[in-house]
Amino acid sequence: MKKKMMLWVVGMLTFLLVLAGCASDAVNEGSSGNDTNDSGGSSEEDTALTNVDIFQFKVEFKDQFEELVQLYMEENDDVNLSVQTVGGGNDYAASLKAQMASGNEPVIFNIGGPTELEEYRDYLTDLSDTEAASLALDGTLNGVEEDGAVYGLPFAQEGYGLIYNKNIFDEVGIDPATLTTFEAMEDAFKTIDEQKEALGLEAVVALPASELWVMGNHLANNYIAPEFNNDILTAYEADSISFEYGDQMKRMLDLQNDYSVQPVLSLDYSMQVEQLFSTGKVAVIQQGNWIYPTVEQMDSDFATNGIGMMPMPFEGEYEDHLPVGVPQYWVVNQNASEEEIQAAKDFLDWMYTSDQGKDFVLDEFKFIPAYDGYDASRISDPLSQDVYKYSVAGKTLGWTFMATPVGWNEDILATEFQKYLAGDVTFEEALDVAKQSWESSRQ
Secondary structure (H helix, E strand, O other): OHHHHHHHHHHHHHHHHHHHHHHHHHHHHHOOOOOHHHHOOOHHHHOOOEEEEEEEOOHHHHHHHHHHHHHHHHHOOOEEEEEEEOOOOOOHHHHHHHHHHOOOOOOEEEEOOHHHHHHOHHHEOOOOOOHHHHHEOOOOOOOOEEOOEEOOEEOOEEEEEEEEEHHHHHHHOOOHHHOOOHHHHHHHHHHHHHOHHHHOOOEEEOOOOOOHHHHHHHHHHHHHHHHHOOOHHHHHHOOOOOOOOHHHHHHHHHHHHHOEOOOHHHOOHHHHHHHHHOOOOEEEEEEEHHHHHHHHHHOHHHHHHOEEEEOOOOOOOOOOOEEEEOOOEEEEEOOOOHHHHHHHHHHHHHHHHOHHHHHHHHHHOOOEOOEOOOOHHHOOOHHHHHHHHHHHOOOEEOOHHHOOOOOHHHHHHHHHHHHHHOOOOOHHHHHHHHHHHHHHHOO
């Protein structure tokens, strides 16, 4: 019995020694080569991609932006950036809300000024530790900076007004620099209209009244900013609006409608910029320097030599002033993982501070930089040059539509404008609805 027990013990010892040897071999295999144990993770973990979804609104630079994203991923193969662009004829604000509600939250997205900062506050990461934030030009962080924290990085500086066909104006002998009053602008439109057949025009203007932002944000702002002393924070804190310059707002809307391709309520951004202005079928459109890449793609010679920008007329202190501001801000979703947040910050820094990124910002995006460290003399397109000229001269209006109650400009004011253009309400009735909505929103 003792002999059998001894044999059993020897057998067990032998079995345990074999197991120990296998375990030792396994450990030695794992610690060879790249020594992944010392690096704190497996080789699969080291090569795993960090996915960063970008949800952005600027259709005008969609292709160029996606090209830059590809270049970045070629240099950073541990990051996968995917871009979804919603804008132009689509409602970015509504699409972003739907995206958030779906649970498929993007890592990088866009917001406007202080109104949307308040709306999305719970989603926003402090970006004050980024290099881009430290280089942002004075004033470009207004509305997205609180208590030392920076919640957004500016896209660029942009300006808007009336973009005109230089060839048409030269042919009829009109100097756009003289069109600073309503009387002068009305006379110019009448002169062009009288010769539109000889000039090959369908109409003088293309007013895309199906686009709420064109009327509710941009046209209205030209006559709302002066009421708030041209200050975005004053507008943000205002409990009411009186439409002090509502008569001028109406005059500008009527002027465009009277001389526009009809029906204006069926015209959208694409029809205005691509089908009508870029093809020489209208002489004037209300838009901003962001349309340059689109016009250039359709007719590079016309874009380079044939277009310019002038302010909308205004009677008073802000005559001959161009609205200039930051169109949107890049923000990073604090609900993302630490890896995704850092990857998002790294990409945004690279886009605005690396040599390759800055080249794209100037040469491909055609942006007016909102950051230090750029050569302003390289601003190449004529629309951006006009915006920069007004900015340097200090003849600018602020973008107060970034500071109005949430949804007010488009959902309330512009919708009432559409009713007015359709003949369903008077202009005064439209403004009354907008006043009441502002006041109730701010209570």
